[in-house]
Amino acid sequence: MWFSSADAAAIGRCLAQVADQATDIVDLFLERRYELEMRSEETGPGVVARRDEGFAIRLVRDGHTHLVARDGFEAGALESALREVARVIPSSAYSVPELATLGPPEIPAWDEFLDFQTRVRQAVRERHAAFDFRVRVAHHRRRVQLVGRRLMPEPETEAFFSLACSTPWGGFGTLTPELDDDCVAAVAKALVGRFRARGASVIGGFAGPIVLAPAATAVLLHEAVAHALETDTLVLSGRPEAAVGVALGSDLLDVLDSPGDMPPALRRETDDEGLPVLRRWLLRRGCVSQVLADRFHAGLSPHLLPGAARRASRHLPPVPRSTHLELVPGDHDFADLLEGASGIYFSEISRGRLDPLSGELVVEFPHGRRFRAGRLGDWVGRCVLRGKASQVLSAVEAIGDESEFAGAGWCAKAGHRLPVWATCAHLRLSGLEIGQ
């Protein structure tokens, strides 16, 4: 067992004592994370390191969830947590093994941190721009392990970098598995975009075609498809399984959630409830094929498949969330998408939100570029797209032929801050209004 030399089977037996009803869900979630952040602020600290470890035991019975979470692995902690979650004082003590991590975490190498900002500055200069900006880089590592009554999957690990950049014209943030040359180029492009668009005109109202870059497509699909099809959203307005078969968007859209198809540092075999992840078709030809469910919500209907549970921390219960959205590419190259009437090209979305009750979608673009007859032209300033999620998804009229692993970011729905990833292509939409 990764977290301890203790006998996992013994832990499973203890959990089985707590879950004495056939439908009970009981599990032990072990978590260990390490974050190292390099800051470039004017005041200290210059380096921030966070190490966090602990465990939680969860018991779900008759629609009630009891969760006990602890920081660290103190002697006797597992035994007392089991008593608290079972809310009984057993006549004979649980024979519970002790938990312990295997030594302190390794501190990641600094080299790529230290020269990242320099590389971005150089890439900005190569784009013939010079301006003041700051880059904050953090390396995140997390290892989790789940032990259930019968389940004991392998531990899961994830490692990635987060970037938070600030310029006088707004911030830019992203997640990346590596600080490679592609990442440097993408960050430099985003920063230079803010610089070039700094004095750009503001759009009063625009109703022509728009083209979204893969990173912007990812955010749009995350809000309009993933959040819309999470069972904790669907349950607010009825039975989650009733969504299956509903036409949510254009028949060009094939979208799936595939946590197992990411780069090795992020790839998942199991979700945060220890169940195998699926290549889960969310939309097939624009119609809802499956929804995102965890064990709790899957228990509400035999039509729902669990395996999409994520935990932002041991202190929070699992929730159904997407991990890695994939849009099946179309057959249009980028030049095709920019053909025809004058439109606006958006490389990024800075923020998006979906109202879970009304289905109202709002996405904000930090800037864009006008296009006409296949050529990109003037910059435009910050603008907003508003509409029902289904209306926006129905406006898709073409999909690019090249997918990119792009558009990753932090999702903070309902206070669960989780990294989300996507592999998407360009998207062309028409009939929507862009405004302020």
Place this chain on the structure above:
Amino acid sequence: MTDARVALDRVARSLLAAGLEAVEVYLKIGRSRRAALGSEGRLVSLHRENGWAVRASGARSSLFCCGSGELPLSGPWPSPDGPSLRLPGPRPVTEWREPAALRAPLCVEHEALEILEACERELARGLPGARLLQATLEDGESDSQVVNTRGVEALWRQRGSTLYLEAALGDDRVIEFVGGSNARAFNPRALVGRIVDRLLIRRDGTIGERDRGTVLLAPPVAVRILDALLPLLLGDEGGSGSGSGFGSFMAEHGALGSKHLNVVDDGRLANGLFSAPVDGEGVPTGKTVLLEKGVLRATLGHGAARDGETGGAVGCVRRASYRDIPRVGPSHLFIEADARMSPGALLADLSRGHYFLDAMDAGRFDLEGDRFEITVGGFAVRSGEPTRTISGARLSGRLSQLLGGLEAVARDLTFFPLRGLLGSPSLLITGLDVNGKSRF
């Protein structure tokens, strides 16, 4: 709890090799219970927190490390980098009488659930058809210690509760989020009453007509103004220079607002959620007048930056948790109320204007451009009586007019957990636009 002074000696020795001479150790243990009703059914959880944080600085580099479990007395520590940081020196702690509520036990499971279920019942009774989407009660207590190599040594206890309610009627959704020192003091009937009022305004209201004149802002709307002013009150960390549009107004008029505008930060507010004898760096807290009769008297700042100074407020460095870097921020920041004036009396004296109860968004406040707008809901008022329900109206104007046009404050001071606990009573303000042209 570990002896922080002993831990500091060991940690300081292990960091000395990296050239870090100034060291601070922070230790925290806490316990909290959370109860929730929502899309995940009923949830009850119990959390034990056991964390530490170390800040250290040398001449040209510094670091902040934190973690859960036992403090690793001899590291390993990452290599320090970046600028140095300053730790505060010791200051005398004025007498602190620990409120009895600090020792009150946490809500037990059935008490916590009963508060939430009472909210559910009150909503069903008060507004049939409305739904409680999410209700979460958190009740917690903690003991913290901070010591540093400059001689600061402090130990304090905190106790706090929050209640989050999210309700819907059709597609309209409202949130009430309140905080206090004791969960048992939350009043489900009063809280749900506010939710019902807001949902009814949204259901029945129309955007109303364009108007300009006097408005009475209830605390949930008024507190947004205070939230917007925070950059001006945070001193060097606020980032708002005197060259801004609003700064020019201050320079010209010698004041930020009218004589009725008094803003106070009080780290020892009786029954306050964040009340403590010291702040997150171990510097004594106190009551500081930041704005007096509209004139800026002080800003909030780091104890270290103000060592030896007499002006400016210290004791206002907050740690949201042991994982967070200590930052200057308000504890209980509020617009002072007028105990003689009831909101009803202000409303009765309003011959023609609007009474806005609901902030329907966070608003846009531009200190640089001296402008603001916020979407609000409430009532049109004639001769002190509501005549029409208003929902989705745009209240806008110049920020300087918003503060300069403050004519009276009521006694209904109410706090909201925003960036710290921010509070405001109802405010009567003249010269603002309702549904005027957008200034953004």
